[in-house]
Amino acid sequence: MTDQSDITDWSRLCSVDGGRMAIQESGERIRSAGLTTGSTGSREYRFELGDTSGNGKTQHRVQIDPSNGQLHHREWCRYTFNLADETSSESEEVEFVVELPAETDTSIIGTQLTVTGAELAEAFDQSNHSVPVNRVAGLDVQKQQLRRFLQTDNSDWGLSNRSGILLEGPPGTGKTELVIETCEELFGGLPVTISGPEILSKWVGESERLLRKQFQEARGSTSQVLYIDEIDAIARSRSESTQEHSAQLVAQLLVLLDGIDAKKEDTPKVVASTNLAEVLDPALLRPGRLGNQPITFSRPDTQERMAIFHHYFEQIRTSSNGRLDAKIREAVTDPLNSGFLENLATETDGYTGADIEDTIVTAVTHLQAKQHNEFSQLTPSTIHDRITERNIQPQGPSFTEESIVTEATDSVQLHGNGQLVQLKAPITDEDIQSITSAWKQYVDGSDDEFVVRTVPSNQLIGPTPTETRDRVVTVFHHKPSTSLCLYLSDLPSVTCAVGHTSLADTVLETIHEQLLQWNEQNLLIYGQNKTDQSYLSAEHLDISE
Missing domain, CATH: 3.40.50 (Rossmann fold)
Structure with a gap:
C-alpha cells in the first residue's frame, strides 16, 4: 500500500501562486491536450518523480522589469515526473515538469502523481503557466510585446487579429532565439521557419511556390506561427529593385499576408525579422500586413548585459559537470548585490547577447583545453582574459x-x-x-x-x-x-x-x-x-x- 506522503497533492499543486507546468516528450514541449488524443479525458496517467538528485534544486533567474527596466531576482525549484503508465509504449518518454517558487511548501511534492486527462486539460494553461524555456535573457520587454501579439484574440470583439509583426535590430541581439522560446512556451512547438536567402531560386516561380508551401505548412503546425528570418533578402523595396522576380516575390508575400486566404480563421501569424528595416518594401509595413509597430531590439544596456551573463552562469551552475569559482557562484545566487556582474557588464559595453555567449563559451573551451583536472573551475580571471582578447570596441555611440x-x-x-x-x-x-x-x-x-x-x-x-x-x-x-x-x-x-x-x-x-x-x-x-x-x-x- 502506498504511503500517502508519497502521493503528490494535485489540488494543492494547481493552486500554488506562481506555479508553472509543462509537458515534454523526448525533451520537446507538447500540449497537455495531446495526452488525451484518441482516448477519453477520464483516462488516468501515473507519473513518478525522476532522479531525486536533480529534483527540487533551487534555480536562479534574473529578469528585467518592463515597467522600470530594473533587475529582479527570483528563485525556483523544478521537479520532473516521468510517465510510468503501463498502458503506454516503452518508447514514450513523456515528462511532467513543474516549477514552484522556492518558498513553496515542499510537502505537496511526493514521489508519485496520478492525474486524469481532463484534470490536465483543465489545469494546464500554456499561455499563463508554462515553464520557461530559458533560451534568452535580458529581452523581457520584447518578449512581453511578442507574447501579446501571438496571444491576442480580437474575435470576441468582432474584429480581425493582426496578421504579422516585424522584429528589427542589429545581428546577435536574440531575435530568432526569442521567437523560438516564445512559441515553445505558448504552443509547445516550434514555428515554421523561412530563411530569406534560402528561399531564393534561379527558377521562375520557384521562390513563390516555396513561400506558399511554407504558409500552408504553418496553417497545420502546432504553433500556427510562420517565422521569416532575414526578410530583407526577399522583400526589398520594389521601387529600388532592378530584378523583376524580386517584385513578384514581394507581391506574393503581400497576397499571403493580406489576401483572401489570409482572412480565414486558420491563417498563421507571421513574425519577420531584419537588421535592414529601411530597405523593406513600404507596402509590407502597413496595418494588416507586418504593421507599423515593430518590436525593436538594440544592443543590451548595462542591466541587460548583467542579466545575460547571469543566464549563462546559471546554466553552467545547474549543469552536470559545470563548476564555478566561489565569486561567480555568489554572483548567481545574489545577483542584485554582485559587483562582479556589474563590472563584467561595464567591461562589455557594445557587446550583443551573441558576443557575451561567445565569450563564455570561449572561456569554458579554453579552460577545458588547458586543464584536464576534474576539479577545475571557471574563474573571473579566465573570463576577463577572454574579454581582453576579443577587444570589441563599442559599436554604439559614446555619450x-x-x-x-x-x-x-x-x-x-x-x-x-x-x-x-x-x-x-x-x-x-x-x-x-x-x-x-x-x-x-x-x-x-x-x-x-x-x-x-x-x-x-x-x-x-x-x-x-x-x-x-x-x-x-x-x-x-x-x-x-x-x-x-x-x-x-x-x-x-x-x-x-x-x-x-x-x-x-x-x-x-x-x-x-x-x-x-x-x-x-x-x-x-x-x-x-x-x-x-x-x-x-x-x-x-x-x-x-
Missing part, C-alpha cells in the same frame, strides 16, 4: 548621462508647443539643467527625476547608413519609466553636410523618425547653425529669461 532631480526655477521660462529647444552657442551644463527644470515644470509641474544625456553629434555617424541609423536610434532609446532630456552637441557640423553625403542625410531622417515616436515628456536640445535657421522640422519652444 554621458546623469540622473538629476529637477528643481523649481524662475530663471528660465518656456513658451509655445513642442519638444525641441534651439540655443545659441556656447551651451553650458547650467543652461541644460535650467532648461530641463523649466521643461519639467512646464509639462507637469512635478519635481521628478530626469535623465540628462549629452551626445557629441559626431557619435551619430557610423561607417554605413544602416549603422548610422542604429546609432541615432540608440541615442533616443530610453526606459519608458524615465523622462529624457537629450542634448545633441555640435549638431550643425553634421547637418551642414546634408545633401552632400548619405550619412548626414540618414542622421537627419532618423532624428525626425524618432521625434515622431517620442514620449511627450521628453525634450531635445541642440545648437543653432550660422544662419539661425532650424533644420529640424518640428515645433520648437521659445525661451525667455
Whole structure:
C-alpha cells in the first residue's frame, strides 16, 4: 500500500501562486491536450518523480522589469515526473515538469502523481503557466510585446487579429532565439521557419511556390506561427529593385499576408525579422500586413548585459559537470548585490547577447583545453582574459548621462508647443539643467527625476547608413519609466553636410523618425547653425529669461 506522503497533492499543486507546468516528450514541449488524443479525458496517467538528485534544486533567474527596466531576482525549484503508465509504449518518454517558487511548501511534492486527462486539460494553461524555456535573457520587454501579439484574440470583439509583426535590430541581439522560446512556451512547438536567402531560386516561380508551401505548412503546425528570418533578402523595396522576380516575390508575400486566404480563421501569424528595416518594401509595413509597430531590439544596456551573463552562469551552475569559482557562484545566487556582474557588464559595453555567449563559451573551451583536472573551475580571471582578447570596441555611440532631480526655477521660462529647444552657442551644463527644470515644470509641474544625456553629434555617424541609423536610434532609446532630456552637441557640423553625403542625410531622417515616436515628456536640445535657421522640422519652444 502506498504511503500517502508519497502521493503528490494535485489540488494543492494547481493552486500554488506562481506555479508553472509543462509537458515534454523526448525533451520537446507538447500540449497537455495531446495526452488525451484518441482516448477519453477520464483516462488516468501515473507519473513518478525522476532522479531525486536533480529534483527540487533551487534555480536562479534574473529578469528585467518592463515597467522600470530594473533587475529582479527570483528563485525556483523544478521537479520532473516521468510517465510510468503501463498502458503506454516503452518508447514514450513523456515528462511532467513543474516549477514552484522556492518558498513553496515542499510537502505537496511526493514521489508519485496520478492525474486524469481532463484534470490536465483543465489545469494546464500554456499561455499563463508554462515553464520557461530559458533560451534568452535580458529581452523581457520584447518578449512581453511578442507574447501579446501571438496571444491576442480580437474575435470576441468582432474584429480581425493582426496578421504579422516585424522584429528589427542589429545581428546577435536574440531575435530568432526569442521567437523560438516564445512559441515553445505558448504552443509547445516550434514555428515554421523561412530563411530569406534560402528561399531564393534561379527558377521562375520557384521562390513563390516555396513561400506558399511554407504558409500552408504553418496553417497545420502546432504553433500556427510562420517565422521569416532575414526578410530583407526577399522583400526589398520594389521601387529600388532592378530584378523583376524580386517584385513578384514581394507581391506574393503581400497576397499571403493580406489576401483572401489570409482572412480565414486558420491563417498563421507571421513574425519577420531584419537588421535592414529601411530597405523593406513600404507596402509590407502597413496595418494588416507586418504593421507599423515593430518590436525593436538594440544592443543590451548595462542591466541587460548583467542579466545575460547571469543566464549563462546559471546554466553552467545547474549543469552536470559545470563548476564555478566561489565569486561567480555568489554572483548567481545574489545577483542584485554582485559587483562582479556589474563590472563584467561595464567591461562589455557594445557587446550583443551573441558576443557575451561567445565569450563564455570561449572561456569554458579554453579552460577545458588547458586543464584536464576534474576539479577545475571557471574563474573571473579566465573570463576577463577572454574579454581582453576579443577587444570589441563599442559599436554604439559614446555619450554621458546623469540622473538629476529637477528643481523649481524662475530663471528660465518656456513658451509655445513642442519638444525641441534651439540655443545659441556656447551651451553650458547650467543652461541644460535650467532648461530641463523649466521643461519639467512646464509639462507637469512635478519635481521628478530626469535623465540628462549629452551626445557629441559626431557619435551619430557610423561607417554605413544602416549603422548610422542604429546609432541615432540608440541615442533616443530610453526606459519608458524615465523622462529624457537629450542634448545633441555640435549638431550643425553634421547637418551642414546634408545633401552632400548619405550619412548626414540618414542622421537627419532618423532624428525626425524618432521625434515622431517620442514620449511627450521628453525634450531635445541642440545648437543653432550660422544662419539661425532650424533644420529640424518640428515645433520648437521659445525661451525667455
